[in-house]
Amino acid sequence: MDKLDTMRAFTVVVQENSFSKAAAKLDISPQLVSKYVSNLEDSLQTRLLNRTTRRINVTEAGQAYYERCLQILVDIDEMENSLANLHQNVSGRLSVSAPMSFGITHLPRLLTAFHKEYPDVSVDINLTDKKIDLVEEGVDVALRIGRLTDSSLIAKKITTINLCICAAPDYLARYGEPKTPEELIQHRYLRYTYADISALLSGLEQGKGVLNQKGYLSSNNGDILVNAAIEGEGIAIQPTFIAGNAIEKGQLVRILKEFEPQPLGLYAVYVNRKFLAGKVRSFIDFVDGFYQDIPYWDEAIAEIK
Numbered sequence: 001m002d003k004l005d006t007m008r009a010f011t012v013v014v015q016e017n018s019f020s021k022a023a024a025k026l027d028i029s030p031q032l033v034s035k036y037v038s039n040l041e042d043s044l045q046t047r048l049l050n051r052t053t054r055r056i057n058v059t060e061a062g063q064a065y066y067e068r069c070l071q072i073l074v075d076i077d078e079m080e081n082s083l084a085n086l087h088q089n090v091s092g093r094l095s096v097s098a099p100m101s102f103g104i105t106h107l108p109r110l111l112t113a114f115h116k117e118y119p120d121v122s123v124d125i126n127l128t129d130k131k132i133d134l135v136e137e138g139v140d141v142a143l144r145i146g147r148l149t150d151s152s153l154i155a156k157k158i159t160t161i162n163l164c165i166c167a168a169p170d171y172l173a174r175y176g177e178p179k180t181p182e183e184l185i186q187h188r189y190l191r192y193t194y195a196d197i198s199a200l201l202s203g204l205e206q207g208k209g210v211l212n213q214k215g216y217l218s219s220n221n222g223d224i225l226v227n228a229a230i231e232g233e234g235i236a237i238q239p240t241f242i243a244g245n246a247i248e249k250g251q252l253v254r255i256l257k258e259f260e261p262q263p264l265g266l267y268a269v270y271v272n273r274k275f276l277a278g279k280v281r282s283f284i285d286f287v288d289g290f291y292q293d294i295p296y297w298d299e300a301i302a303e304i305k
Contacts, residue, residue, distance in 0.1 A: 009036035091120035097142040103127040159291040161264040166252040171232040188216035188234030190225040244297040
């Protein structure tokens with residue numbers, strides 16, 4: 001039995017939450033789908049799905065395996081599609097959605113390089129921090145930051161997004177530098193309103209009330225909070241792609257490094273289609289690897305203590 005067939009059957013079962021729906025989508029019998037999944041579990045010696053007469057629940061191991069399977073299958077489809085598109089002229093209008101702060105600061109150099117490679121593609125950029133519906137909004141590719149769980153879309157990780165805790169030198173001189181997460185409760189917190197605090201700040205001993213949840217200043221834009229921190233207004237927890245320049249210049253100091261939140265990811269997200277237009281495929285292939293595993297904004301501050 002082909003391993004790729006079993007992996008593909010398993011991923012579709014998870015996406016559809018049904019053996020019969022997966023069978024219809026794959027155009028095979030439900031019995032064969034069930035056999036694929038059972039053989040996969042036998043070969044792995046791990047339970048991937050918990051089945052009842054009414055529903056299917058994905059186990060923890062099953063979720064982890066699903067995410068890896070999905071990436072492998074995406075890579076294979078991408079390779080085959082890219083070969084099929086080699087002879088096609090890449091042109092047309094490409095609609096891209098991206099986060100506001102990231103788009104303003106770090107997209108221009110990518111778009112300039114992409115235009116040199118594909119001069120016949122016109123790019124329409126929509127900058128928003130809101131999670132939009134790609135189909136409804138007519139967006140070809142969305143760049144998103146976070147931990148993605150939406151299995152109806154294909155998400156390709158582009159690079160790692162690190163978060164840092166930072167404050168201005170004069171703020172720390174006036175109020176002292178916190179040495180433990182518990183001390184943060186005594187400080188002025190510049191709060192990002194889109195962040196899920198309990199999820200983002202797991203590295204800060206979540207549940208122990210170490211952050212002033214009301215905060216001194218709150219905003220849905222990280223640049224405002226970083227600029228407020230530069231002015232000595234409090235402590236910010238922001239991605240290094242926003243705060244990195246100020247850290248490099250000495251306007252901000254990175255504190256509590258050992259307690260920084262877990263990294264997020266920058267993903268290229270697009271609709272799960274078997275055949276992608278050449279312009280979409282070319283953009284996804286181009287952005288993949290452009291920022292590298294360690295992006296340039298992290299390299300610039302790596303040696304700063």
